[in-house]
Amino acid sequence: MADVEYIKGIRRALHQNPELGGEEWETSKRIQQELEGAGIPFKTGFAKTGVLGIIEGGKKGGTVALRADIDALPISEKADVDFKSKVDGKMHACGHDAHTSMLLGTAFRLQEMKDELPGRVLLVFQPNEESTPIGGARPMMEDGVFSEYKPDVIFGQHVWPDLPVGQIGVRDKEMMAASDRLSFTIKGEGGHASMPHQGKDAIVIAAEFISSLQSIVSRNTNPLDSAVITIGTISGGYRYNVIADHVELNGTVRTYSKKAKETVKRRIANLVKGFEVAYEVTIDFDYIEGYDATVNTPEWSELVRSSAAGLLGEKALPDVSPSMAGEDFSRFLTEIPGAFYWLGCAKEGEESPKPLHDPEFFFNEDALEIGIDAMVDVTVNALRKLQVRQ
Incomplete structure (x- = not known):
């Protein structure tokens, strides 16, 4: 059995050498090397860099899938750690290096006890999670990752800096939001800044348009149904004394x-x-549907809860609110029952931990062993539950 220090070494190596979605070739090679070294059969070629490990239990039973995402983000790291990213402009700012290493640690443990396992475990190392709207889950399934073995249930674990080490967050319903993209190009007419009546100012129109977008959430959606519309980028204009003839807006919708x-x-x-008519302009509009909402199957979220309580105690399971962030694991849950849960990883003593996707995001490695223990217990308990059904 590989010890936690070995898993920590894997995590730090991955952290130093982050690869963006669709480019995770070396990460994939490392995963394959580790599985091969542990004697765990695997298959490759899913969504280019994805890997599927297969652990056959010694007894008949169901099939449990475990997923870890493996890609990094286009962010320059600012965290003060000895194993800082060596790649300029790339960083594991969402903890996928930890997810990958913890799934490998879980695989090593399960492989050692495979003779006693009642069923099969699928180890899904998924690329491209950060690349909405395509992602990596759907391409893996389209490439046949589950064509030979269809899981009865699937679980995903994500590090969560809003929770301290030793706590696990899980809900029976929504965990993460649907994540869609918006783009607008407002096409007006340019002119001299001193003579606005001769043009159609795309910047003024854009300002009012953005404000009007917010009224959709406050006045059109049910207050009990959460929704967020955010415009993240604005681009337009040429010079301080020129009326802009076009403005580009890009944003996101979360529900x-x-x-x-x-x-x-x-x-x-x-x-x-309405704006096209009112302002006599043209607005090119694109709404790109991304990840679905991540909604847990109640019976399997309850299994996560009971497993975590047995491992860490009831106090380790606080009530958590869902997040408006998106998650590609939702694509698996649209086809397979399962549960997605959060693993506390906050830096000890830090009152306001840096969030996911922050250049200073810090993963507390004390959570590694807890994450492995939790995933092992969840897997074994799920296999036992499936065995009773047969």
């Missing part, structure tokens, strides 16, 4: 319910039409 999503989508389309 939990399909009803709220459809309401937002419909109202944005209507708003675009």
